[in-house]
Amino acid sequence: MGFKGEQHPGVEAPTADSQGFRLNHTMLRVKDPQKALAFYTRVFGMRVMRRLDFEEMNFSLYFLARLEDVEQVPEEQGERTVWTFSQTGLLELTHNWGTETQDDFAYHDGNAQPQGFGHICFSVPDLDAAEAWFDDNDVEFVKRSDQGKMKDVIFVKDVDGYWIEVVQADRLGALGD
Amino acid sequence: MGFKGEQHPGVEAPTADSQGFRLNHTMLRVKDPQKALAFYTRVFGMRVMRRLDFEEMNFSLYFLARLEDVEQVPEEQGERTVWTFSQTGLLELTHNWGTETQDDFAYHDGNAQPQGFGHICFSVPDLDAAEAWFDDNDVEFVKRSDQGKMKDVIFVKDVDGYWIEVVQADRLGALGD
Numbered sequence: 490m491g492f493k494g495e496q497h498p499g500v501e502a503p504t505a506d507s508q509g510f511r512l513n514h515t516m517l518r519v520k521d522p523q524k525a526l527a528f529y530t531r532v533f534g535m536r537v538m539r540r541l542d543f544e545e546m547n548f549s550l551y552f553l554a555r556l557e558d559v560e561q562v563p564e565e566q567g568e569r570t571v572w573t574f575s576q577t578g579l580l581e582l583t584h585n586w587g588t589e590t591q592d593d594f595a596y597h598d599g600n601a602q603p604q605g606f607g608h609i610c611f612s613v614p615d616l617d618a619a620e621a622w623f624d625d626n627d628v629e630f631v632k633r634s635d636q637g638k639m640k641d642v643i644f645v646k647d648v649d650g651y652w653i654e655v656v657q658a659d660r661l662g663a664l665g666d
Numbered sequence: 667m668g669f670k671g672e673q674h675p676g677v678e679a680p681t682a683d684s685q686g687f688r689l690n691h692t693m694l695r696v697k698d699p700q701k702a703l704a705f706y707t708r709v710f711g712m713r714v715m716r717r718l719d720f721e722e723m724n725f726s727l728y729f730l731a732r733l734e735d736v737e738q739v740p741e742e743q744g745e746r747t748v749w750t751f752s753q754t755g756l757l758e759l760t761h762n763w764g765t766e767t768q769d770d771f772a773y774h775d776g777n778a779q780p781q782g783f784g785h786i787c788f789s790v791p792d793l794d795a796a797e798a799w800f801d802d803n804d805v806e807f808v809k810r811s812d813q814g815k816m817k818d819v820i821f822v823k824d825v826d827g828y829w830i831e832v833v834q835a836d837r838l839g840a841l842g843d
Contacts, residue, residue, distance in 0.1 A: 497714050497728065499704035506799045507711025509791040511732055512755045513833070515692040516784035527676035534684025537674050541842030546815065550842075551674065555688055555754070567839035574789050574835035577732070577755030578689045583784060597780035605774035605828070606783035607693035607760060612751050614686040622683045638723065651782070656690070658751035662744035665718030665727075 514552065514579035515609060517651055518596050521589035522551060524648045525582050529553055532626050533611060533653075535580065538562065539573045547586040554579050580609065598650045608644065610654035616641065619655055639664070691729065691756035692786060694828055695773050698766035699728060701825045702759050706730055709803050710788060710830075712757065715739065716750045724763040731756050757786065775827045785821065787831035793818065796832055816841070 519525035529535045535553040542549045552573050556562070563569045573579065588594045599606035613619040616634055623630070623645055631644035631652055641664075643655040696702035706712045712730040719726045729750050733739070740746045750756065765771045776783035790796040793811055800807070800822055808821035808829055820832040 495714070495717070497699070497703055497717055499700035499702070499707070500714055501704060501708040503707065503711035503713065506795075506802075507709065510711050510796075511789045512712075512757060513787045513789040515786050516831070518781055518784055522674070523676035525676070526674055527678060530676070530680065531678040532684065534680035534687050535689075536680065537672070537677055540672070540674055543842065567843075570841055571835045571839050574833050574838050576789075580689060581784075581787070597774075597776070597782035599774065599776060599783050603774035603780075604695055605826075606776050607695055607758075609692050610690045610758070612688045612690040612753075618683075619687075625683075649782075654693070656751050658748045661751050662748050664747055665720065666744075 511575075511577045513574055513577060514581045516581040516583055517609075517649070519582045519584055519649050520594055520596060521648070522549065522582065522584040523589070525584075526551060526553075528648045529580065529582070532623065532628060538579070539566070539570055541570075549584045549586070551582040551584070552579055553582065596649050596651075598646075598652060600652055608652035608654050610656060612656055612658050614657065616643065616655065616657035616660060619643070619657075623655075688752075688754045690751055690754060691758045693758040693760055694786075694826070696759045696761055696826050697768075697771055697773060698825070699726065699759065699761040700766070702761075703728060703730075705825045706757065706759070709800065709805060715756070716743070716747055718747075726761045726763070728759040728761070729756055730759065773826050773828075775823075775829060777829055785829035785831050787833060789833055789835050791834065793820065793832065793834035793837060796820070796834075800832075 536556050537551050538554045539552045563572050620634055620643060629646040631646060634641055634643050641660040645653050647653055713733050714728050715731045716729040740749050797811055797820060806823045808823060811818055811820050818837040822830050824830055
Protein backbone atom coordinates (compact mmCIF):
# COMPACT_ATOMS: atom_id res chain seq x y z
CA MET A 490 0.00 0.00 0.00
CA GLY A 491 1.27 3.45 -0.87
CA PHE A 492 0.64 6.66 0.96
CA LYS A 493 -2.84 6.84 2.50
CA GLY A 494 -4.24 3.97 0.48
CA GLU A 495 -2.90 4.86 -2.99
CA GLN A 496 -2.18 1.78 -5.08
CA HIS A 497 1.18 1.26 -6.75
CA PRO A 498 2.67 -1.94 -8.16
CA GLY A 499 4.45 -4.18 -5.68
CA VAL A 500 4.19 -1.89 -2.68
CA GLU A 501 3.94 -3.46 0.79
CA ALA A 502 3.33 -1.85 4.16
CA PRO A 503 6.47 -1.42 6.29
CA THR A 504 6.95 -3.91 9.14
CA ALA A 505 8.73 -3.56 12.47
CA ASP A 506 11.79 -5.25 10.92
CA SER A 507 12.80 -2.06 9.12
CA GLN A 508 11.97 0.34 11.92
CA GLY A 509 14.61 3.00 12.33
CA PHE A 510 16.26 2.40 8.94
CA ARG A 511 17.47 5.71 7.48
CA LEU A 512 18.79 6.56 4.05
CA ASN A 513 22.16 7.86 5.23
CA HIS A 514 24.12 8.72 2.09
CA THR A 515 24.79 8.34 -1.60
CA MET A 516 28.31 7.54 -2.75
CA LEU A 517 29.89 8.92 -5.92
CA ARG A 518 33.48 8.35 -7.01
CA VAL A 519 35.38 11.53 -7.85
CA LYS A 520 38.55 11.95 -9.88
CA ASP A 521 40.08 14.91 -8.04
CA PRO A 522 38.96 15.67 -4.47
CA GLN A 523 40.38 19.19 -4.67
CA LYS A 524 37.98 20.05 -7.50
CA ALA A 525 35.02 18.04 -6.21
CA LEU A 526 35.26 19.43 -2.67
CA ALA A 527 35.67 22.99 -3.96
CA PHE A 528 32.52 22.49 -6.04
CA TYR A 529 30.29 20.94 -3.38
CA THR A 530 31.42 23.22 -0.55
CA ARG A 531 31.46 26.49 -2.49
CA VAL A 532 28.51 26.05 -4.86
CA PHE A 533 26.22 23.81 -2.80
CA GLY A 534 27.32 24.86 0.67
CA MET A 535 28.15 21.38 1.92
CA ARG A 536 30.65 20.69 4.69
CA VAL A 537 33.09 17.84 5.10
CA MET A 538 31.84 16.22 8.29
CA ARG A 539 34.25 13.32 8.26
CA ARG A 540 37.20 12.28 6.16
CA LEU A 541 38.47 8.72 6.35
CA ASP A 542 41.80 7.78 4.79
CA PHE A 543 42.54 4.13 4.07
CA GLU A 544 46.26 4.12 3.32
CA GLU A 545 46.49 0.37 2.93
CA MET A 546 43.86 0.43 0.18
CA ASN A 547 44.82 3.79 -1.34
CA PHE A 548 41.54 5.62 -1.07
CA SER A 549 39.88 8.37 0.95
CA LEU A 550 36.24 8.92 1.78
CA TYR A 551 34.73 12.37 2.30
CA PHE A 552 31.31 12.57 3.97
CA LEU A 553 29.56 15.84 3.19
CA ALA A 554 26.49 17.23 4.90
CA ARG A 555 24.23 20.22 4.46
CA LEU A 556 24.26 21.62 7.92
CA GLU A 557 22.57 24.67 9.37
CA ASP A 558 23.78 24.09 12.92
CA VAL A 559 27.43 23.10 13.24
CA GLU A 560 27.23 23.18 17.03
CA GLN A 561 25.17 19.99 17.18
CA VAL A 562 28.06 17.97 15.75
CA PRO A 563 30.51 16.17 18.10
CA GLU A 564 34.09 17.39 17.87
CA GLU A 565 35.83 14.14 18.81
CA GLN A 566 36.45 12.18 15.62
CA GLY A 567 35.07 8.78 16.66
CA GLU A 568 31.91 10.36 18.01
CA ARG A 569 31.66 12.42 14.86
CA THR A 570 31.88 9.26 12.74
CA VAL A 571 28.96 7.79 14.70
CA TRP A 572 27.06 11.08 14.30
CA THR A 573 27.77 11.10 10.55
CA PHE A 574 26.37 7.60 10.05
CA SER A 575 23.25 8.52 12.05
CA GLN A 576 22.16 11.34 9.73
CA THR A 577 20.16 11.33 6.54
CA GLY A 578 20.79 13.01 3.21
CA LEU A 579 24.59 12.96 3.14
CA LEU A 580 26.88 12.73 0.15
CA GLU A 581 29.94 10.47 0.23
CA LEU A 582 32.73 11.19 -2.24
CA THR A 583 35.27 8.43 -2.80
CA HIS A 584 38.74 9.29 -4.06
CA ASN A 585 40.89 6.46 -5.33
CA TRP A 586 44.37 7.93 -5.01
CA GLY A 587 46.13 8.85 -8.21
CA THR A 588 43.18 9.32 -10.56
CA GLU A 589 43.59 13.09 -10.35
CA THR A 590 46.89 12.97 -12.26
CA GLN A 591 45.67 10.74 -15.12
CA ASP A 592 44.76 12.98 -18.05
CA ASP A 593 42.40 10.53 -19.73
CA PHE A 594 40.68 9.34 -16.56
CA ALA A 595 36.97 10.08 -16.11
CA TYR A 596 34.11 8.53 -14.20
CA HIS A 597 30.86 7.43 -15.84
CA ASP A 598 27.83 9.61 -15.14
CA GLY A 599 25.16 6.90 -15.50
CA ASN A 600 23.17 8.90 -18.06
CA ALA A 601 25.30 8.05 -21.06
CA GLN A 602 25.19 4.33 -21.94
CA PRO A 603 25.28 2.08 -20.02
CA GLN A 604 22.60 3.82 -17.96
CA GLY A 605 21.79 3.32 -14.31
CA PHE A 606 22.22 6.01 -11.67
CA GLY A 607 20.61 9.24 -12.83
CA HIS A 608 21.29 12.18 -10.56
CA ILE A 609 21.23 13.69 -7.12
CA CYS A 610 18.81 16.55 -6.47
CA PHE A 611 19.02 19.65 -4.33
CA SER A 612 15.97 21.54 -3.22
CA VAL A 613 16.62 25.29 -2.98
CA PRO A 614 14.61 28.19 -1.60
CA ASP A 615 14.91 30.37 -4.75
CA LEU A 616 15.47 28.71 -8.12
CA ASP A 617 16.18 31.95 -10.02
CA ALA A 618 18.79 33.02 -7.48
CA ALA A 619 20.32 29.53 -7.64
CA GLU A 620 20.49 29.69 -11.45
CA ALA A 621 22.29 33.04 -11.26
CA TRP A 622 24.63 31.64 -8.58
CA PHE A 623 25.52 28.70 -10.83
CA ASP A 624 26.31 31.14 -13.65
CA ASP A 625 28.48 33.19 -11.28
CA ASN A 626 30.46 30.00 -10.63
CA ASP A 627 30.65 28.86 -14.28
CA VAL A 628 28.68 25.71 -13.51
CA GLU A 629 27.80 23.70 -16.63
CA PHE A 630 24.09 23.40 -17.33
CA VAL A 631 22.42 20.32 -18.77
CA LYS A 632 19.10 22.17 -18.82
CA ARG A 633 18.00 25.56 -17.57
CA SER A 634 14.68 26.24 -15.86
CA ASP A 635 13.06 27.59 -19.04
CA GLN A 636 14.25 24.75 -21.28
CA GLY A 637 12.70 21.37 -22.10
CA LYS A 638 9.37 19.89 -21.12
CA MET A 639 9.85 20.15 -17.38
CA LYS A 640 9.82 23.86 -16.66
CA ASP A 641 11.09 25.00 -13.28
CA VAL A 642 13.60 22.16 -13.13
CA ILE A 643 17.33 22.78 -13.57
CA PHE A 644 19.98 20.18 -14.27
CA VAL A 645 23.66 21.03 -13.88
CA LYS A 646 26.81 18.92 -13.96
CA ASP A 647 29.26 18.60 -11.12
CA VAL A 648 32.99 18.65 -11.89
CA ASP A 649 33.01 14.89 -12.57
CA GLY A 650 30.05 15.18 -14.93
CA TYR A 651 27.42 13.73 -12.55
CA TRP A 652 24.03 15.36 -13.02
CA ILE A 653 22.51 17.44 -10.24
CA GLU A 654 18.83 18.34 -10.43
CA VAL A 655 17.88 21.60 -8.72
CA VAL A 656 14.30 22.47 -7.83
CA GLN A 657 12.30 24.92 -5.79
CA ALA A 658 9.64 22.82 -4.07
CA ASP A 659 6.81 25.35 -4.12
CA ARG A 660 7.13 25.80 -7.89
CA LEU A 661 6.43 22.10 -8.50
CA GLY A 662 2.90 21.73 -7.14
CA ALA A 663 1.48 21.06 -10.61
CA LEU A 664 4.22 18.63 -11.71
CA GLY A 665 2.78 15.52 -13.34
CA ASP A 666 -0.71 17.01 -13.73
CA MET B 667 37.74 24.94 5.62
CA GLY B 668 36.32 21.65 6.84
CA PHE B 669 34.54 20.98 10.06
CA LYS B 670 35.88 23.03 12.96
CA GLY B 671 39.09 24.02 11.24
CA GLU B 672 40.13 20.66 9.75
CA GLN B 673 41.98 21.08 6.47
CA HIS B 674 40.91 19.21 3.35
CA PRO B 675 41.84 19.91 -0.28
CA GLY B 676 39.71 22.48 -2.07
CA VAL B 677 37.21 23.08 0.72
CA GLU B 678 35.64 26.53 1.04
CA ALA B 679 33.35 27.93 3.71
CA PRO B 680 29.67 28.07 2.72
CA THR B 681 28.29 31.50 1.74
CA ALA B 682 24.79 32.95 1.99
CA ASP B 683 24.23 32.02 -1.68
CA SER B 684 23.68 28.36 -0.83
CA GLN B 685 21.66 28.95 2.33
CA GLY B 686 18.70 26.58 2.55
CA PHE B 687 19.96 24.17 -0.12
CA ARG B 688 19.01 20.60 0.81
CA LEU B 689 20.06 17.29 -0.69
CA ASN B 690 16.56 16.13 -1.58
CA HIS B 691 16.95 12.82 -3.38
CA THR B 692 19.02 10.36 -5.37
CA MET B 693 17.58 8.97 -8.60
CA LEU B 694 18.10 5.41 -9.82
CA ARG B 695 16.52 3.90 -12.92
CA VAL B 696 14.73 0.61 -12.29
CA LYS B 697 13.73 -2.06 -14.79
CA ASP B 698 10.52 -3.29 -13.13
CA PRO B 699 8.73 -1.02 -10.62
CA GLN B 700 6.75 -3.96 -9.23
CA LYS B 701 9.96 -5.66 -8.11
CA ALA B 702 11.81 -2.50 -7.09
CA LEU B 703 8.92 -1.11 -5.06
CA ALA B 704 8.31 -4.47 -3.39
CA PHE B 705 11.98 -4.53 -2.41
CA TYR B 706 12.30 -0.98 -1.06
CA THR B 707 8.95 -0.96 0.73
CA ARG B 708 9.13 -4.46 2.21
CA VAL B 709 12.83 -4.82 3.00
CA PHE B 710 13.80 -1.19 3.70
CA GLY B 711 10.44 0.08 4.93
CA MET B 712 10.19 2.98 2.50
CA ARG B 713 6.90 4.50 1.38
CA VAL B 714 5.88 5.88 -1.98
CA MET B 715 5.19 9.51 -1.13
CA ARG B 716 4.50 10.65 -4.66
CA ARG B 717 4.15 8.95 -8.01
CA LEU B 718 4.30 11.04 -11.18
CA ASP B 719 3.32 9.53 -14.53
CA PHE B 720 4.47 11.23 -17.72
CA GLU B 721 2.39 9.53 -20.41
CA GLU B 722 3.68 11.68 -23.23
CA MET B 723 7.25 10.64 -22.46
CA ASN B 724 6.51 7.07 -21.34
CA PHE B 725 8.00 7.11 -17.88
CA SER B 726 6.95 7.18 -14.25
CA LEU B 727 8.74 8.55 -11.21
CA TYR B 728 8.33 7.11 -7.72
CA PHE B 729 9.54 9.20 -4.78
CA LEU B 730 10.20 7.07 -1.71
CA ALA B 731 10.73 8.29 1.82
CA ARG B 732 11.63 6.74 5.14
CA LEU B 733 8.91 8.14 7.29
CA GLU B 734 8.15 7.62 10.96
CA ASP B 735 5.20 10.00 11.03
CA VAL B 736 2.80 9.70 8.10
CA GLU B 737 0.43 12.26 9.60
CA GLN B 738 2.81 15.15 8.88
CA VAL B 739 2.38 14.61 5.13
CA PRO B 740 -0.23 16.58 3.16
CA GLU B 741 -2.96 14.47 1.58
CA GLU B 742 -3.70 16.69 -1.43
CA GLN B 743 -1.43 15.64 -4.28
CA GLY B 744 -0.06 19.03 -5.30
CA GLU B 745 0.73 19.92 -1.70
CA ARG B 746 2.28 16.50 -1.28
CA THR B 747 4.53 17.12 -4.29
CA VAL B 748 5.75 20.34 -2.69
CA TRP B 749 6.25 18.52 0.61
CA THR B 750 8.18 15.74 -1.15
CA PHE B 751 10.60 18.18 -2.78
CA SER B 752 11.16 19.93 0.56
CA GLN B 753 12.50 16.85 2.35
CA THR B 754 15.95 15.36 2.53
CA GLY B 755 17.13 11.79 2.07
CA LEU B 756 14.57 10.55 -0.45
CA LEU B 757 15.02 7.94 -3.14
CA GLU B 758 13.58 8.51 -6.62
CA LEU B 759 13.03 5.47 -8.82
CA THR B 760 12.54 6.10 -12.54
CA HIS B 761 10.69 3.56 -14.65
CA ASN B 762 10.94 3.87 -18.40
CA TRP B 763 7.86 2.01 -19.56
CA GLY B 764 8.42 -1.34 -21.21
CA THR B 765 11.82 -2.29 -19.80
CA GLU B 766 10.19 -4.79 -17.44
CA THR B 767 9.19 -7.08 -20.33
CA GLN B 768 12.61 -7.12 -22.04
CA ASP B 769 14.42 -10.29 -20.99
CA ASP B 770 17.92 -9.05 -21.70
CA PHE B 771 17.44 -5.55 -20.28
CA ALA B 772 19.46 -4.54 -17.23
CA TYR B 773 20.70 -1.28 -15.72
CA HIS B 774 24.35 -0.62 -14.95
CA ASP B 775 25.28 -0.60 -11.26
CA GLY B 776 28.23 1.81 -11.49
CA ASN B 777 30.63 -0.59 -9.75
CA ALA B 778 31.37 -2.75 -12.76
CA GLN B 779 33.22 -0.84 -15.52
CA PRO B 780 32.62 1.93 -16.41
CA GLN B 781 32.60 3.03 -12.77
CA GLY B 782 30.92 6.08 -11.30
CA PHE B 783 28.06 5.94 -8.83
CA GLY B 784 28.88 3.53 -6.03
CA HIS B 785 25.99 2.89 -3.68
CA ILE B 786 23.31 4.23 -1.41
CA CYS B 787 23.63 3.55 2.32
CA PHE B 788 21.10 2.88 5.02
CA SER B 789 21.87 3.35 8.69
CA VAL B 790 20.06 0.80 10.86
CA PRO B 791 19.61 0.46 14.63
CA ASP B 792 20.74 -3.20 14.79
CA LEU B 793 23.08 -4.57 12.12
CA ASP B 794 22.77 -8.22 13.16
CA ALA B 795 18.98 -8.06 13.08
CA ALA B 796 19.14 -6.36 9.70
CA GLU B 797 21.45 -9.07 8.34
CA ALA B 798 19.00 -11.76 9.48
CA TRP B 799 16.11 -9.78 7.98
CA PHE B 800 17.91 -9.62 4.62
CA ASP B 801 18.40 -13.39 4.75
CA ASP B 802 14.70 -13.86 5.55
CA ASN B 803 13.96 -11.95 2.35
CA ASP B 804 16.56 -13.72 0.19
CA VAL B 805 18.43 -10.47 -0.39
CA GLU B 806 21.69 -10.97 -2.28
CA PHE B 807 24.82 -10.03 -0.33
CA VAL B 808 27.92 -8.42 -1.83
CA LYS B 809 29.62 -8.60 1.56
CA ARG B 810 28.48 -9.67 5.01
CA SER B 811 29.44 -7.89 8.22
CA ASP B 812 32.17 -10.41 9.07
CA GLN B 813 33.74 -10.44 5.59
CA GLY B 814 36.42 -8.25 4.02
CA LYS B 815 38.55 -5.52 5.52
CA MET B 816 35.71 -3.33 6.71
CA LYS B 817 34.07 -5.28 9.47
CA ASP B 818 30.64 -4.18 10.63
CA VAL B 819 29.74 -2.99 7.14
CA ILE B 820 27.25 -4.89 4.98
CA PHE B 821 26.71 -4.50 1.26
CA VAL B 822 23.64 -5.99 -0.41
CA LYS B 823 22.20 -5.66 -3.91
CA ASP B 824 18.78 -4.33 -4.71
CA VAL B 825 16.70 -6.08 -7.39
CA ASP B 826 18.34 -4.05 -10.18
CA GLY B 827 21.81 -4.87 -8.88
CA TYR B 828 22.56 -1.46 -7.32
CA TRP B 829 24.68 -1.76 -4.19
CA ILE B 830 23.25 -0.78 -0.81
CA GLU B 831 25.60 -0.31 2.12
CA VAL B 832 24.10 -1.03 5.53
CA VAL B 833 25.71 0.16 8.75
CA GLN B 834 24.97 0.55 12.44
CA ALA B 835 26.37 3.97 13.36
CA ASP B 836 27.54 3.15 16.89
CA ARG B 837 29.61 0.21 15.66
CA LEU B 838 31.69 2.49 13.39
CA GLY B 839 33.36 4.79 15.91
CA ALA B 840 36.82 3.35 15.14
CA LEU B 841 36.43 3.34 11.33
CA GLY B 842 39.47 4.75 9.60
CA ASP B 843 41.68 4.66 12.72
